[in-house]
Amino acid sequence: MFEIIMLISLLLIAISSLMYIYRVIKGPSTPDRVIALDAIGINLIGITAVISVVLNTDAFLEVILLLGILTFIGTVAFSKFLEKGEIIENDRDQ
Amino acid sequence: MIVISKFIIGYLVLQGALLSLIAAFGVLRLPDAYTRNHAASKSATLGVISILLGVFLYFLIIEGQTNSRIILGIIFVFLTSPVAGHLISRAAYNKGVPLWKGSVQDDLKHHREKTNQKAKG
Numbered sequence: 447m448f449e450i451i452m453l454i455s456l457l458l459i460a461i462s463s464l465m466y467i468y469r470v471i472k473g474p475s476t477p478d479r480v481i482a483l484d485a486i487g488i489n490l491i492g493i494t495a496v497i498s499v500v501l502n503t504d505a506f507l508e509v510i511l512l513l514g515i516l517t518f519i520g521t522v523a524f525s526k527f528l529e530k531g532e533i534i535e536n537d538r539d540q
Numbered sequence: 541m542i543v544i545s546k547f548i549i550g551y552l553v554l555q556g557a558l559l560s561l562i563a564a565f566g567v568l569r570l571p572d573a574y575t576r577n578h579a580a581s582k583s584a585t586l587g588v589i590s591i592l593l594g595v596f597l598y599f600l601i602i603e604g605q606t607n608s609r610i611i612l613g614i615i616f617v618f619l620t621s622p623v624a625g626h627l628i629s630r631a632a633y634n635k636g637v638p639l640w641k642g643s644v645q646d647d648l649k650h651h652r653e654k655t656n657q658k659a660k661g
Contacts, residue, residue, distance in 0.1 A: 451550040455557035455591070462564030469567050469576070477573050477632035484624055485567065485580040489560055491617065492588045495595040495610070496553060504599060510592070510613040514620065521624040525631040 452500050456493065463489045480524045487517030545601045552594030559587030572640040573632050581625030589614055 466489070469482040491513050498506040523533050566579025596610040639646065 448546045448550055451554055455553045458557035458561045462560045465564035465568045475573055475632065475635075475637045477628050477635070477637055478576060480628050481573070481577050481580050481625075482567060484621075484628070485563065485584045488584045488588050488617065488621060491613065492556060492560060492591040495591050496557075499553075499595055499598050502603075504603075504605065504607055507607055507609040507613075511609055511616065514613055514616045518616075518620040518624055522627055525624075525627040528628075528631040529634050 484521045549594045549598045556587040556591030577629045585621040
């Protein structure tokens, strides 16, 4: 029963990731695509956590932290690029 | 004890997965970028926090080991996901992504016009 619940949860998260992929492909503006990619990254955290319960190991738990940090940095870099045109500004340019 | 905690853990993980699915439905069906961001940055965050709490309880109660990495993951997702949503929404507004045509109120535009007039005069 417990394993079946875990597998159903994995299926639900996979379906929601597929919906985000539809939004990444079709999304009318660039921020829509960035929002969907950010949500896919957050879904991957959940997938990793449930997989580590299914496989009954704690070897993947660093991946959770790493995916959280990378998703955040990617979204911040992308929104700064959209807003200002460059990610790392040079002070002497101004 | 083990059976009851398995029920609780299964409930938490299933709730998180359902919240992720609901967030994906919101991103699929809502009309403009800001409402989609509203759905994605709130429901997906709560869903993942719920899943991580269930996994933490699984390793704590059934396996008998305390994993502080999952707690750190919960705190980190809880802190950074709304910030990322705010930043991408602000970038979308500054790039001029249109609001839904049925929306009636744009307070930020009003505020911007007022500050621009003050800067001119």
